Amino acid sequence: MDSVNPLGDLLRARRALVRPEDSGLTTTGRRRVAGLRREEVAMLAGVSTDYYVRLEQGRERHPSAQVVDALGRALKLDGDAVEHLHRLARPAPARDRSRRGSEQVGPVLLRMMESWHHTPAVILGRCLTVLAHNVLGRALFAGHTYSDDLVRLVFLDPDARVFYPDWEQVAVNTVAGLRASAGIDHADPHVVRTVGELSLNSAEFSRLWARHDIRRKTRETKRFRHPLVGELTLDYESLAVNGAPGQQLVVYQAAPDSPSQQALGLLGSLTADAPPAPDPARSEKASPADQ
Numbered sequence: 001m002d003s004v005n006p007l008g009d010l011l012r013a014r015r016a017l018v019r020p021e022d023s024g025l026t027t028t029g030r031r032r033v034a035g036l037r038r039e040e041v042a043m044l045a046g047v048s049t050d051y052y053v054r055l056e057q058g059r060e061r062h063p064s065a066q067v068v069d070a071l072g073r074a075l076k077l078d079g080d081a082v083e084h085l086h087r088l089a090r091p092a093p094a095r096d097r098s099r100r101g102s103e104q105v106g107p108v109l110l111r112m113m114e115s116w117h118h119t120p121a122v123i124l125g126r127c128l129t130v131l132a133h134n135v136l137g138r139a140l141f142a143g144h145t146y147s148d149d150l151v152r153l154v155f156l157d158p159d160a161r162v163f164y165p166d167w168e169q170v171a172v173n174t175v176a177g178l179r180a181s182a183g184i185d186h187a188d189p190h191v192v193r194t195v196g197e198l199s200l201n202s203a204e205f206s207r208l209w210a211r212h213d214i215r216r217k218t219r220e221t222k223r224f225r226h227p228l229v230g231e232l233t234l235d236y237e238s239l240a241v242n243g244a245p246g247q248q249l250v251v252y253q254a255a256p257d258s259p260s261q262q263a264l265g266l267l268g269s270l271t272a273d274a275p276p277a278p279d280p281a282r283s284e285k286a287s288p289a290d291q
Helices: 006-015 038-045 049-057 065-074 079-089 107-114 136-139 149-153 165-183 189-201 203-209 259-270 280-284
Strands: 123-124 129-135 219-226 230-240 249-252
Touching: 006 038, 006 049, 006 079, 038 049, 038 065, 065 079, 079 165, 107 123, 107 129, 129 136, 136 165, 136 259, 149 189, 149 230, 165 189, 165 203, 189 203, 230 259
Parallel strands: none
Antiparallel strands: 123 129, 123 249, 219 230, 230 249
């Protein structure tokens, strides 16, 4: 998925995205690099150029917390990216994947979601596959080749750019969310397969993955062009499922008395006779990335 030097990969990728003028640096003449030079990052972070070069090359892999924070400021990283940088610099002991088990959704959470008749809700796994949904959540994403996989839906589904009117921004946020969800476990087979397949089949995904954007899925306003009810503008909130690390509960809602609320109500009436959301056994089946 990435090289054996993820810390250096991130530093190089983010360095290329920062313009000297954004950091208050004066430039003269023609530059061979699009972003900051190594010596400029070192100066901004208050470390020697030699030390910074060793970080990028992987000859030094464990900078102090103070240096990580300084690098984050020099590269203009946001909170999620700085937190990720800290984890790369001081990785926790690898978890035993044999004990991780399937991405099983708890029955109480499923019953709770099923009771939300006017609110679409889905449970996402660590690679943003849909592990479970309520009736309206299923209806929101129904009708696509990759309805149960939100990353593949964005990058591989032929209807993606129609379904998401703001596709470019959705794509950026999806890749950043996948990096944040995957964390630093670069050898996770599920993550490796997902990133590998998407990199081979989507030039847009490959380009965005190389940027090393990292941003957790939290809250956002998102537009949809639904095949049954037309335009929808929905706010969503993403909540971590504390009892199942790596899972996210994503709940969507339309603004009160808005056309989107009316369209969401229509979608609910059109799908009122749909069978209930699956029980937890559904989560034990292999996701599309594991097949």
